[in-house]
Amino acid sequence: MTQAHLDIRGVSKAYGETTVLDRLDLAVGRGEFISLLGPSGCGKTTLLRLVAGLLNADSGTIAVDGKDLTALPAHKRNIGVVFQNYALFPHLTVAENVAFGLEAKGTPKGEVAEIVKRTLALVKLAEMAPRTIFALSGGQQQRVAVARALAIRPSLLLLDEPFSALDRKLRESMQIDLRRLLRELGITAVFVTHDQEEAMVMSDRIAVMNRGAIEQLAAPKTIYDKPATAFALEFLGGSTRLRATVASVDGDYVQLDTKLGQITGKGHFLRGVDVLAGVRPEKIAVNRPPSPDRNSVAARVVDRVFLGSKLMVIFDAGPGGQGVAELNAADMPELPADGVVEFSWQIADTLVFPAEAPA
Amino acid sequence: MIAAMRRIDPLAWLAVPATAYLAFAFALPLGLLLVKSVWTADGFTLASYVKFFADPFSWRVLTNTLKIAFLVTLVTLLLGYPVAFALAMSRGWLQVMLLVAMILPLSIGAVVKAFSWQIVLRRDGVVNRFLEWTGLIDEPVRFLFTETGLVLGAANIFLPFMVLPIYSVVRLIDPRLSEAAATLGAGPVYGFLRITAILSLPGVVAGIAFVFSLSISMYVIPSLLIGDRYQLLATLTGRSFLFLRNETLGSTVAVILLIIAIAVVMVSSYLSNRLRSAR
Numbered sequence: 001m002t003q004a005h006l007d008i009r010g011v012s013k014a015y016g017e018t019t020v021l022d023r024l025d026l027a028v029g030r031g032e033f034i035s036l037l038g039p040s041g042c043g044k045t046t047l048l049r050l051v052a053g054l055l056n057a058d059s060g061t062i063a064v065d066g067k068d069l070t071a072l073p074a075h076k077r078n079i080g081v082v083f084q085n086y087a088l089f090p091h092l093t094v095a096e097n098v099a100f101g102l103e104a105k106g107t108p109k110g111e112v113a114e115i116v117k118r119t120l121a122l123v124k125l126a127e128m129a130p131r132t133i134f135a136l137s138g139g140q141q142q143r144v145a146v147a148r149a150l151a152i153r154p155s156l157l158l159l160d161e162p163f164s165a166l167d168r169k170l171r172e173s174m175q176i177d178l179r180r181l182l183r184e185l186g187i188t189a190v191f192v193t194h195d196q197e198e199a200m201v202m203s204d205r206i207a208v209m210n211r212g213a214i215e216q217l218a219a220p221k222t223i224y225d226k227p228a229t230a231f232a233l234e235f236l237g238g239s240t241r242l243r244a245t246v247a248s249v250d251g252d253y254v255q256l257d258t259k260l261g262q263i264t265g266k267g268h269f270l271r272g273v274d275v276l277a278g279v280r281p282e283k284i285a286v287n288r289p290p291s292p293d294r295n296s297v298a299a300r301v302v303d304r305v306f307l308g309s310k311l312m313v314i315f316d317a318g319p320g321g322q323g324v325a326e327l328n329a330a331d332m333p334e335l336p337a338d339g340v341v342e343f344s345w346q347i348a349d350t351l352v353f354p355a356e357a358p359a
Numbered sequence: 360m361i362a363a364m365r366r367i368d369p370l371a372w373l374a375v376p377a378t379a380y381l382a383f384a385f386a387l388p389l390g391l392l393l394v395k396s397v398w399t400a401d402g403f404t405l406a407s408y409v410k411f412f413a414d415p416f417s418w419r420v421l422t423n424t425l426k427i428a429f430l431v432t433l434v435t436l437l438l439g440y441p442v443a444f445a446l447a448m449s450r451g452w453l454q455v456m457l458l459v460a461m462i463l464p465l466s467i468g469a470v471v472k473a474f475s476w477q478i479v480l481r482r483d484g485v486v487n488r489f490l491e492w493t494g495l496i497d498e499p500v501r502f503l504f505t506e507t508g509l510v511l512g513a514a515n516i517f518l519p520f521m522v523l524p525i526y527s528v529v530r531l532i533d534p535r536l537s538e539a540a541a542t543l544g545a546g547p548v549y550g551f552l553r554i555t556a557i558l559s560l561p562g563v564v565a566g567i568a569f570v571f572s573l574s575i576s577m578y579v580i581p582s583l584l585i586g587d588r589y590q591l592l593a594t595l596t597g598r599s600f601l602f603l604r605n606e607t608l609g610s611t612v613a614v615i616l617l618i619i620a621i622a623v624v625m626v627s628s629y630l631s632n633r634l635r636s637a638r
Contacts, residue, residue: 053542087539089539
């Protein structure tokens with residue numbers, strides 16, 4: 001990335017005593033689709049509103065195409081926003097909603113009609129143009145909101161949980177449609193969501209946000225395979241997590257004491273330090289013959305969830321931990337009477353993080 | 360259908376006492392009034408209406424009434440519209456104080472308020488003292504017993520009836536609509552005129568209907584602020600009954616007043632239906 005299309009540097013925002021964003025940096029490339037993923041209250045929506053110009057940052061700069069927008073009000077930024085509840089104008093028709101931004105800029109009438117027609121066709125709503133927005137379904141309203149934001153040819157598109165009001169089935173097909181549309185148009189987009197699956201479906205890169213900071217910014221697969229923090233491990237994808245203490249250090253490896261017994265992991269930690277050991281569920285096997293490159297623990301099965309080809313096995317991982325193994329449905333043996341089974345995974349798949357202070 | 364009626368029935372009974380009371384205390388006397396205006400010793404006749412509309416004095420009373428009501432409505436709208444937004448956008452204590460300031464004066468009778476306006480507007484009243492002090496005028500201006508004084512006094516008393524309906528509509532307008540307008544490139548004025556102002560119209564229509572119907576039928580306020588020599592429909596009605604002892608004239612004027620009031624209500628409900636269905 002030679003020059004970032006959207007460049008956020010050192011942005012902070014506080015409400016009274018509460019710091020919502022703390023000197024945050026984010027660079028988004030041209031045509032890139034970035035998700036801001038995090039729990040509610042992590043500052044993702046605040047960041048979006050700062051970029052849109054609907055809030056003023058306490059410090060830091062926000063630039064698009066190298067042009068500093070920090071001091072500009074929202075209506076001079078030319079950044080499209082799709083709001084969570086769509087915020088469609090209730091007294092205007094579908095076509096009038098889409099035309100609004102063009103008329104506000106004084107675009108000639110004939111040109112407005114042409115662009116509205118073309119933009120509605122993009123979201124497959126051409127025949128809905130004269131309807132009131134109340135005649136539309138939730139999914140159609142969302143597409144009007146997207147069309148309205150795209151009609152002004154924004155330099156950047158911001159989306160604030162645009163799928164949260166839609167039911168699951170519709171959501172999945174619309175996610176794919178919207179991603180394809182924005183890719184075709186080459187629009188740079190920043191997308192706020194608390195739904196990890198949505199973030200994985202939609203994004204080129206995901207910014208995992210927690211407590212006003214970006215914990216990891218990477219492609220979905222990278223975050224899944226190599227989460228940078230315990231929070232990223234926990235928030236994106238399923239995971240088995242064990243609380244542990246470093247028992248001994250051996251070069252690049254550490255021996256960890258857990259409630260389920262001793263395991264080995266990679267990383268540099270001091271002896272006696274509290275850590276969190278994590279494993280992705282599909283890396284875990286059951287009743288595999290022991291091998292020196294595998295960690296193996298005996299744990300009691302709590303529940304089994306059948307998911308078609310897969311089987312999720314929930315096991316007791318001790319206080320503050322969580323045990324999930326994802327097996328092929330055929331691989332689950334009969335449970336013994338006491339429910340205790342041998343779970344194992346490769347040492348290389350063991351992720352070790354400093355223990356987080358409880359939130 | 361039958362199931363639906365059974366479900367609604369018990370609720371409908373709840374309205375019976377109030378309906379019966381209104382039929383007895385409102386519809387019946389009104390009906391008698393109407394009868395009195397068209398029924399004389401000679402039987403049914405519209406003579407009193409013909410006589411009323413043939414008299415230039417009546418026309419002056421009618422136009423005075425409409426003119427004063429129009430001006431009062433205009434003043435309350437100009438003053439009240441921004442107040443409704445201040446109420447809707449303020450939070451916490453400020454909002455409570457503004458609401459109290461708007462509603463508390465309603466608990467003071469119109470007589471008391473009209474009398475206080477007399478004190479404020481008279482030759483040695485606060486307004487004249489202030490204008491003399493600023494040097495804008497050399498000698499006291501006559502406010503009391505003028506149309507200006509009446510409009511100012513009535514507008515003050517009816518202001519809450521303009522503010523509250525507008526406030527109740529404005530506070531329900533999603534603030535994100537203005538934000539959406541801004542992100543689409545609309546400056547604050549353009550965005551306000553095309554979005555918020557239009558969405559506030561149902562409240563404006565209701566406020567206008569309230570204040571206009573209160574203004575055409577006010578009696579105590581003009582009696583105290585403009586006096587006998589300037590007659591409005593309501594004061595003429597009172598005068599016909601109380602002083603002239605002309606019940607036919609009184610009921611005729613009252614019915615004309617009622618027709619104007621009904622017209623205002625019908626036009627405003629038509630307009631607000633139109634505004635609602637336009638959404």
